[in-house]
Amino acid sequence: MKSVKPGxxxxxxxxxxxxxxxxxxxxxTIGAASMGAPWFFPLFGVLFIIIGIVQTVYNLKNATGENRYSSFDIVEETEEPDPLNRRFGSAAPMDDTASDGGSGDFRFCPYCGAKLGAEFEFCGKxxxxxxxxP
Ligand SMILES: [Zn+2]
Structure with missing residues (x-):
């Protein structure tokens, strides 16, 4: 796994x-409370403060800390498969290379350039x- 850290x-x-x-x-919050605004106006301000404090701590840690939180974790599909890929995509390419024992078992069609399996007799494209x- 590789991680992308924020600068x-x-x-x-x-x-x-x-x-x-x-x-x-x-x-x-002070303004809304002193103006007698409905209760949810000051509450909104308090939420804003809480989120702001959390973000300040998070960003300060990333700016000054030795171990930064990662923005992205780059993982191999074998380490952590994509749940959406598993559900909607096909897992064929990975299985192919696994069963062939390598990724070099293919060639290209000399007429149209399509990538084909090594054992193909006719171009699929x-x-x-x-x-x-030979
Ligand atoms: Zn072809």
Whole structure:
């Protein structure tokens, strides 16, 4: 598995933005409460503050910490298969290489260039008979 880590610069900028969001949330909450707005207006401000604090901590850790959270984990399909692929896609290419014991068992059609299995007699794309394998 390989991980893509967020840059320290962007993380620092994210932390700064989150701090500004927290300050905005504090002003919003105080303002809404002092103006006698309905209860959910101050509550919205409080939510804003909480999310802002969480994001500030997360971004600060990524900006300054030794072990950053990863933005993306790049995994092999054998390590962690894609659930959507399993459901909707075909697992054929992987099974093919597994059963052949390698990925080199193919050739190209000399007429149209389609990628074909090594044992094919006819091209699956243009239908022409392939020359015999020497
Ligand atoms: Zn062909």
């Amino acid at each position: 320290r610069g962007p993380s620092a900028m994210g932390a700064l933005g989150s701090v500004i969001a927290v300050i905005f949330g504090i002003f919003w 243009c239908g022409k008979k392939l020359p015999d394998i």
